[in-house]
Amino acid sequence: MTSMIVVAGEALIDIRMGPDRRLAAVRGGGPYNTARTIGRLGGEVAFLGVLSSDRFGRWLHETLALEGVDRSMAGTTESPTTLAITEVDEYGRATYRFHTAETSAPELKLDDVLAALATRPAAVHLGTLGLVLEPMASALATGIAQVGPGTLVMLDPNSRPRVVHDRSVWLDRVRAVMTRADIVKVSIEDLVYLSPGRDSIEAARALLDLGPAVVLLTDGPKDLRILTRNAEFEVPVPVVAVADTVGAGDAFGGGFLAHWIERGWGRHQLSDTDAVRETVTYAIAVAGATCRRPGADPPWRTDLDWPRGTSSR
Amino acid sequence: MIVVAGEALIDLIVHPDGRLAAVPGGGPFNTARTIGRLGVDVAFLGRLSTDRFGGILSAALSSEGVELGLATRTEAPTTLAVAELDASGVATYRFHLAETSAPGLGLEDVLAALRSEPVAVHVGTLGLVVEPMATALAAGIGRADRSTLVMVDPNCRPRVIVDRDAYLTRLSGVLARADVVKVSADDLTYIAPEATPIEAARSLLADGTGVVLLTDGARPVTVLTGGFVFEQPVPDITVVDTVGSGDAFGGAFLARWIERGWGREALSDEAALHEAVGLAIGVAAVTCQRPGADPPHRAELGWPPA
Numbered sequence: 001m002t003s004m005i006v007v008a009g010e011a012l013i014d015i016r017m018g019p020d021r022r023l024a025a026v027r028g029g030g031p032y033n034t035a036r037t038i039g040r041l042g043g044e045v046a047f048l049g050v051l052s053s054d055r056f057g058r059w060l061h062e063t064l065a066l067e068g069v070d071r072s073m074a075g076t077t078e079s080p081t082t083l084a085i086t087e088v089d090e091y092g093r094a095t096y097r098f099h100t101a102e103t104s105a106p107e108l109k110l111d112d113v114l115a116a117l118a119t120r121p122a123a124v125h126l127g128t129l130g131l132v133l134e135p136m137a138s139a140l141a142t143g144i145a146q147v148g149p150g151t152l153v154m155l156d157p158n159s160r161p162r163v164v165h166d167r168s169v170w171l172d173r174v175r176a177v178m179t180r181a182d183i184v185k186v187s188i189e190d191l192v193y194l195s196p197g198r199d200s201i202e203a204a205r206a207l208l209d210l211g212p213a214v215v216l217l218t219d220g221p222k223d224l225r226i227l228t229r230n231a232e233f234e235v236p237v238p239v240v241a242v243a244d245t246v247g248a249g250d251a252f253g254g255g256f257l258a259h260w261i262e263r264g265w266g267r268h269q270l271s272d273t274d275a276v277r278e279t280v281t282y283a284i285a286v287a288g289a290t291c292r293r294p295g296a297d298p299p300w301r302t303d304l305d306w307p308r309g310t311s312s313r
Numbered sequence: 314m315i316v317v318a319g320e321a322l323i324d325l326i327v328h329p330d331g332r333l334a335a336v337p338g339g340g341p342f343n344t345a346r347t348i349g350r351l352g353v354d355v356a357f358l359g360r361l362s363t364d365r366f367g368g369i370l371s372a373a374l375s376s377e378g379v380e381l382g383l384a385t386r387t388e389a390p391t392t393l394a395v396a397e398l399d400a401s402g403v404a405t406y407r408f409h410l411a412e413t414s415a416p417g418l419g420l421e422d423v424l425a426a427l428r429s430e431p432v433a434v435h436v437g438t439l440g441l442v443v444e445p446m447a448t449a450l451a452a453g454i455g456r457a458d459r460s461t462l463v464m465v466d467p468n469c470r471p472r473v474i475v476d477r478d479a480y481l482t483r484l485s486g487v488l489a490r491a492d493v494v495k496v497s498a499d500d501l502t503y504i505a506p507e508a509t510p511i512e513a514a515r516s517l518l519a520d521g522t523g524v525v526l527l528t529d530g531a532r533p534v535t536v537l538t539g540g541f542v543f544e545q546p547v548p549d550i551t552v553v554d555t556v557g558s559g560d561a562f563g564g565a566f567l568a569r570w571i572e573r574g575w576g577r578e579a580l581s582d583e584a585a586l587h588e589a590v591g592l593a594i595g596v597a598a599v600t601c602q603r604p605g606a607d608p609p610h611r612a613e614l615g616w617p618p619a
Contacts, residue, residue, distance in 0.1 A: 015325070015333065017365055023325075023333040054407055055327050055397045080407035085390055087365045097364055097390035101411030 003261050004121040006073065007035035007254075008048040008113070008140055009130025010105035012082040013056040019090040027060055028084065028296060029105065030128030030158045033247040037254025037286065037298040039067035043262060046070035048116045049130075052104035056081035073116045079104050082129075098163050106133035113143035120148050122261050125253060127156035131173055132163050141173045144180050152260070152267050155181040155212070156253045159193040167193075178210040182267050185216045185253050201225070213270040216256070216280065218249060224280055231273055235280045240288045247296025248287045254298065255286030282306060315571055316383065316431040317345040317564075318358040318423070318450055319440025320415035321370045322392040329400050335366065337373045338394065338606060339415070340438030340468045343557040347564030347596065347608040349377035352619035353572050356380035358426045360446075362414035366391035383426040389414050408473055416443035423453035430458045432571050435563065437466035441484055442473050451483045454490050462570070462577050464493040466563045469503040489521040492577050495563045498529040511535065523580040526590060528562060530555075534594060536586055543583070545590050550598050557606025558597045564608065565596035572619065 009031030016024045031049060038045040047069050051057040053076055060081070064071055082105035087095045100106060108130075117124065124147060131137045144153060157174050164170045171194065178184060184207055188200050195203035204217045204227050217225040221242075223234040259282040260275075269275050285306060289299035319341030326334040341359060348355040357379050361367045363386055370391065375381055392415035396404040410416055416439075427434065434457060441447050457463055465487055474480045481504065488494060494517055498510045505513035514525045514537050527535040531552075533544040569589040570579075579585050592614075599609040611619065 017335075021335070021365075021369075023335055025327075025331060025333055054395070054405075055331075056395075059331070080395055080409060083393070083409065085364065085366075095364075099390060099393065099409045099413065103409070 002120060002122050003044050005038055005043055005045045005123045005125065005257050005261055006048050006116055006121040007031050007038065007045060008124060008126045009128050010082060010133065011049050011051055011060045012084055012105055014084040014086050016086045016088060018088050025056065026295060027063055030156065030250045031130055032060065033250035033296045034125055034254040035064065035069045036067050037251045038258045039069040040298055040300045041255065041258040042301045043258035046073045048073045048113065050075040050077050050104050050107040052081040053078055054080055057104060075108065075112055077104050077107050079107060096162060100133050100163065105129065106136045108136035108139055110139040110142055113139045117143050117147045121151055123152040123154060123257050125154045125257055128158040129160060129163060131177065132160060132170060137173060141177055144177050147180065153181045154183040154185065154253065154257055156185045156249065157190050157194065158249060159190050161193055175210060178207060178212055181212045182270055183214045183216065184212045187249060188219045214276060218252060224284060226276055226280060228271065235277060235284060237284055238288060240292050242291045243294045245291055247298065248290045250296065251290040251298040252283045252287035255283035256280065259283065314431045315348055315353060315355045315433045315435065315567055316358050316426055317341050317348065317355060317435045319436060319438050320392060321359050321361060322394055322415055323366045325393050325395045327395060327397045329398060336605060337370050340466065340560045341440055342370065343560035343606040344435055344564040345374060345379045346377045347561045348568045349379040350608055350610045351565060351568040352611040353568040356383045358383040360385045360387055360414050360418045362387055362389060362391040364390055367414060385418065385422050387414050387417055389417065406472060410443050415439065416446050418446040418449055420449040420452055423449045427453050427457050431461055433462040433464060433567055435464045435567055436487065438468040439470060439473060441467065441487060442470060442480060447483060451487050454487050457490065463491050464563065464567055465491040466495045466559065467500045467504065468559060469500045471503055485520060488517060492523040492580055493526065494522045495526045497559060524586065526566065528559060534590055536590055538581060540581055541583055545587065545594060547594055548598050550602055552601045553604050555601055557608065558600045560606065561600040561608040562593045562597040566590060566593035
């Protein structure tokens with residue numbers, strides 16, 4: 001039985017411009033951050049996405065290599081690296097604009113997705129722009145529908161209203177993926193976009209009807225709420241000194257999967273409340289460590305104050 | 314009023330160590346700024362983003378006296394040219410054009426601008442490449458008033474031209490209405506690879522252009538008209554870089570021509586061409602002697618106040 005986790009979606013470069021007009025290039029993309037998190041935590045992980053042959057793309061690629069993320073499923077293109085341009089004002093507020101058309105990330109094709117899933121990974125993680133940008137989004141949605149029964153599927157919609165051109169198309173796609181998803185991680189903001197005007201707990205419960213066994217609802221520094229078909233409970237989120245929350249959600253998802261798979265658990269254990277609680281507690285620690293540091297800089301395994309025995313193989 | 318039409322964009326320079334710099338650019342943007350610095354009335358006709366890069370471009374135009382009343386605005390992000398510099402300073406470009414600011418200049422915007430019957434219109438570079446701007450400008454130029462002097466600088470960008478045949482067809486349509494065409498030897502190699510540059514320049518005249526100004530780096534500028542041909546020497550200078558020098562040459566030629574009150578008819582006047590080309594060479598030479606597209610101000614050249 002493989003313990004490989006495949007993380008699918010976009011890798012991009014965030015060009016950040018401060019109020020002084022200084023520029024910095026930052027590696028990003030939700031799935032990219034998630035893959036790095038699992039790599040740093042020592043999990044077996046492969047990134048399924050397309051990287052440019054340009055300098056930004058090579059940087060993204062080299063970073064994955066340094067962090068132990070398998071690149072054999074990652075495609076390469078001559079198109080320039082997908083960019084997010086982030087303007088930060090003097091109050092620290094950020095405005096995002098994306099350069100996605102005719103860039104690297106959307107170019108993930110169905111054949112590549114099917115080939116990756118044919119390796120029967122232990123788990124697949126997908127979301128963010130991976131379910132927005134075409135042809136990647138359709139390829140991933142189609143691929144997930146055909147994934148083998150042994151593979152645990154985790155979805156993090158991580159909605160990006162600014163990039164979603166047609167909300168109803170996106171919504172249909174996300175809902176279709178949910179019918180095969182075992183775990184859905186959603187933030188309160190995701191639920192507002194997914195189910196506007198609805199109470200968030202009710203909206204989260206409604207997701208269970210679509211198929212997932214577990215819904216993990218995050219709400220910033222508030223307690224994490226776990227919803228399953230026969231139980232609902234909360235796991236406390238410890239107070240941390242937050243530098244920023246960039247990549248915290250991605251780190252949470254990565255931390256969850258890294259621990260779950262390392263424990264040798266699969267789809268069937270999702271009804272085990274203790275297993276879910278333990279793993280969520282671990283994921284909260286991983287996200288907390290990410291919040292303590294600026295940018296999407298998830299912890300390495302050795303950075304975590306986590307009893308060694310609990311997560312040994 | 315001179316109208317300069319085409320793209321304004323940001324060159325995102327990526328140094329080998331990952332450092333970034335944002336440099337305002339685009340051939341027409343540089344040409345408009347050159348004319349502005351020379352103190353001649355000029356308006357930029359192009360689309361600018363409301364993002365911070367767009368703000369930088371707008372400020373860089375208006376601070377040089379370039380009017381922005383014809384420019385349109387968009388929420389789309391600013392067009393980017395990502396330039397990766399290698400260790401020896403050589404740049405490799407990749408463009409972010411799709412769904413960005415510059416290409417979205419529409420026909421209505423162009424026609425509205427030309428309705429003001431400007432004394433001259435300058436078009437070229439990506440303005441004749443990226444759609445829908447390219448088709449809009451080509452169609453607009455075709456309907457320009459008879460009194461308007463049309464200057465074209467193809468400034469070919471093979472990396473961005475997806476369909477060379479379509480580009481050449483569009484270009485030849487514009488050249489048929491052009492009064493002045495500024496071309497580099499590199500442009501002509503792309504446009505007519507089988508001909509020598511002089512042969513190719515002559516065929517432009519045969520297709521309807523009044524004057525061809527053929528630049529060839531440090532070599533003399535060749536001026537060709539239906540009636541005569543002459544060369545004008547280029548001074549021996551220490552070149553820092555050639556960024557924006559062709560744009561400065563075109564801008565300076567047009568600025569001088571219009572400042573002198575000359576129109577389309579004067580293009581057969583050899584002395585007038587001598588004067589304007591000579592000044593344009595001087596302006597381009599100053600631009601070459603400083604880093605980046607930094608054309609001289611009128612006062613630096615010792616020109617009398619406008």
